[in-house]
Amino acid sequence: MRSPRPARLAAVALLLAALAAAVGAPAAAAASRDGYGRTRRLRMRGKVVEMFYHAYDNYMAYAFPHDELKPLTKGFTDSLSELGNLNLEHLPQDYNGSALTLVESLSSLVVLGNLTEFDRGVSWLSENLTFDVDARVNLFECNIRLLGGLISAHILAKDYSSQNKDGVYQNQLLRLAENLGSRFLPAFETPTGLPYAWINLKYGVMENETTETSTSGCGSLILEMGALSRLTGDPRYEAAALRALRKLWSMRSSLNLVGSTLDVLSGNWIEYSSGIGAGTTSYASPLGVSLIPTSNL
Numbered sequence: 001m002r003s004p005r006p007a008r009l010a011a012v013a014l015l016l017a018a019l020a021a022a023v024g025a026p027a028a029a030a031a032s033r034d035g036y037g038r039t040r041r042l043r044m045r046g047k048v049v050e051m052f053y054h055a056y057d058n059y060m061a062y063a064f065p066h067d068e069l070k071p072l073t074k075g076f077t078d079s080l081s082e083l084g085n086l087n088l089e090h091l092p093q094d095y096n097g098s099a100l101t102l103v104e105s106l107s108s109l110v111v112l113g114n115l116t117e118f119d120r121g122v123s124w125l126s127e128n129l130t131f132d133v134d135a136r137v138n139l140f141e142c143n144i145r146l147l148g149g150l151i152s153a154h155i156l157a158k159d160y161s162s163q164n165k166d167g168v169y170q171n172q173l174l175r176l177a178e179n180l181g182s183r184f185l186p187a188f189e190t191p192t193g194l195p196y197a198w199i200n201l202k203y204g205v206m207e208n209e210t211t212e213t214s215t216s217g218c219g220s221l222i223l224e225m226g227a228l229s230r231l232t233g234d235p236r237y238e239a240a241a242l243r244a245l246r247k248l249w250s251m252r253s254s255l256n257l258v259g260s261t262l263d264v265l266s267g268n269w270i271e272y273s274s275g276i277g278a279g280t281t282s283y284a285s286p287l288g289v290s291l292i293p294t295s296n297l
């Protein structure tokens, strides 16, 4: 746990910004050799910007503040509770979305230099987003998309606060992230510390909830929840995620491999096979466990 998480999140945005800036730099010899000359790169940059606004503007026009746009029908779907929910079970009766696509677009707006629109999004979310909703969501999906989106947008908002319309950014996105993170914590209240895969944002873990979860669901929460702790000073999020990660690591085989699915109450593997496919890929990915020195676990 040596390197600070916020820096890593911001680094992704900086990398994208650097790539965008590089396009404007004089064409390097290597770049011309492989056919990516200045003209072509500028045209491709324009295409990326065009595609972003095509998606973003139509989401804002037809779907916002619902979660996602259905592009063929110009309808919307409140998909937060559908993510990872292949059988579409326990769908909420009264949930109108969390503006999920807006949350996920904020960092792109900054990378594209649209601080006016970024600021508009931040203001809307600050005033209107609430997680006090009777919706059962997948902890893993909600963590990477909503919590991660809010945290990275918060870090960007801190950096660009002087350019915000109101002058000062008051950490509203961090308060939202904290509110969301506190709703995650009941999922970790198991004998093993391994979290339930599903949580109702308003009521916590539901009665008769499945105790089966995936390796990623236990082992890849540390980036966002660690960042939340470092930013708020409240150690509970990082502690919960790290305890789950350590428990998972303790369950590895003699080959240092982990299985695919497990039971959060008993801490026993359900599916023993190991791989890098669905349910394990995030655990095995660079932003997951491989960046955390095992000596620190």
Ligand SMILES: *[C@@H]1O[C@H](CO)[C@@H](O)[C@H](O)[C@H]1NC(C)=O
Binding pocket: 094, 095, 096, 133
């Ligand atoms: C969702 O939208 C419907 C229709 O506008 C409204 O009646 C309902 O109160 C909303 N539910 C919530 C939780 O905001």
Ligand SMILES: *[C@@H]1O[C@H](CO)[C@@H](O)[C@H](O)[C@H]1NC(C)=O
Binding pocket: 053, 056, 057, 113, 114, 116, 117
């Ligand atoms: C920012 O985005 C909004 C919404 O798409 C658009 O109307 C505006 O022109 C954009 N501003 C810049 C500077 O690109």
Ligand SMILES: *[C@@H]1O[C@H](CO)[C@@H](O)[C@H](O)[C@H]1NC(C)=O
Binding pocket: 123, 124, 125, 127, 128
């Ligand atoms: C919050 O939502 C209301 C109702 O849609 C809207 O009128 C208001 O402008 C929103 N707040 C912000 C800051 O955008």
Ligand SMILES: *[C@@H]1O[C@H](CO)[C@@H](O)[C@H](O)[C@H]1NC(C)=O
Binding pocket: 207, 208
């Ligand atoms: C939970 O399971 C028990 C035993 O099968 C059952 O009696 C009860 O109705 C279930 N509760 C819910 C909310 O489904």
